[in-house]
Amino acid sequence: MREALPVPAGASCPVRIQQPYAHTYAFRVKPADAGKNLLSFLCERFPFRDETGWRLRIADGRVQLNQFPADPIQLLCTGDIIQHTNLHVTExxxxxxxxxxxxxxxxxxxxxxxxxxxxxxxxxxxxxxxxxxxxxxxxxxxxxxxxxxxxxxxxxxxxxxxxxxxxxxxxRSGGVEKMYYARVQGLPDWEETSCDQPIGRAKGFRFACLPEGKPARSVFRVMTRGSANSIVACEPVTGRTHQLRLHLAWLGHPVSDDLVYQPGNAHRLQNRAICLHSAHLRIPALAVDGSLPVPSDWYENL
Incomplete structure (x- = not known):
């Protein structure tokens, strides 16, 4: 395994590009979908492709049911295996x-x-x-x-x-020391604080601070303040999905480039990296100990 390639100042990071390839996706039918016909299920589960597109894929054999050619109106049973072959996957x-x-x-x-x-x-x-x-x-x-x-x-x-x-x-038991760095919006009026807001799923890939959510706790400490943003050390005492991102947003200082959890962005997607960096991981019982610095480019236009 090679080390990361050195990147000259001002240059972008080298990228890994996959050439298009064929790939077969397979998934089992869950009880909630039993009784639906194949075409309806595909249109509902994968709405990015319309009914005509799925009919064509069923007709030319790219969609199979239990490894056999399928019929659009065939009714599904729990445990059925649907296979879909994409001949030109571009990642x-x-x-x-x-x-x-x-x-x-x-x-x-x-x-x-x-x-x-x-x-x-x-x-x-x-x-x-x-x-x-x-x-x-x-x-x-x-x-x-x-x-x-x-x-x-x-x-x-x-x-x-x-x-x-x-x-x-x-x-699971708390025997791991974890610390992250985050570049956040604004200049906190505290040096150190904590957040104990419960966290639960809001909709789809989004989570939220919800009264009925699972218990969650994070501790934050300001490391550096700039003119408009700050760098904060973050300790996730618990490990809920999107915990640090949600707790920082709750405190009024969301991760500076986190489109999902900034105010007013309820329907935004996050496809680019955000300024949240897992910087310290230590497990004394297992002799695991690693640390990373704050990414140097975070200090630009802080």
Whole structure:
């Protein structure tokens, strides 16, 4: 696995571009969808393609049901397997700069760039962290925790089941020291504060601070103030989805380039990296210890 490529001042990060390829997606029918016909299900589940498009794909055999040619009006049963072959998959590009920070017989600690998903899913099959590591000789890694695709920084992966189980248990029980850096909007009037707002799913990929959500706690400390933005150290005491992003927004200082959780952006998508960086990860019981500095470009126009 090579180190990240050096990038001259003012240059953009090298990118990883996949050539178009054929790929077959497969998924099982859930009980809630049993009884629907195949065409209706596809139009409902994947509305980015209209009814005519799905009819054509069923007719030419690119959509199969339980590995057999399908009929648009065929009724679905729980557990049926629908396969859809896309002959020309084009994945979004990602940074070509995964870097190994530390390695032992039990684990791999890497710096994940952003935007880059951790594992295959959605529009990404090959341009994701686990597949990139697999291409470079790390084929049997175990996911222990995750980072959002738009979040960069330290990620720990296990090389064997025993280490991975123990590390996962320590993440759940609070035996892991974690710290992030965030570049946020505004100049906080506090030096250190905390947020205990519960977090739950709002709609789709969005989460929110909700009274009925799961308990969540974050601690924040101002590191640097600029003219319009600040850099804050963030400690997620719990590990809810989008926790730091939501708690910072709740405090009135959202991550500076987080389009999803800035006021008035309820329907925006976030496809680019945001200024949230997993900077410190330490597990004393397992001799895991890694730290990264604040990204240098965050100080520009702070």
């Amino acid at each position: 979004p590009s990602v940074p070509d700069s995964v870097r190994i920070v530390a390695e032992s017989p039990d684990f791999l600690l890497v710096e994940k760039p952003a935007p880059m998903p951790v594992h295959p899913g959605g529009r990404y099959n090959r341009n994701c962290l686990t597949e990139i590591l697999k291409e470079n000789g790390y084929a049997e890694l175990h996911l222990i925790h995750r980072l959002d695709a738009v979040t960069s920084g330290l990620m720990l992966l296990g090389k064997n089941p025993d280490f991975s189980r123990e590390a996962s248990a320590l993440f």
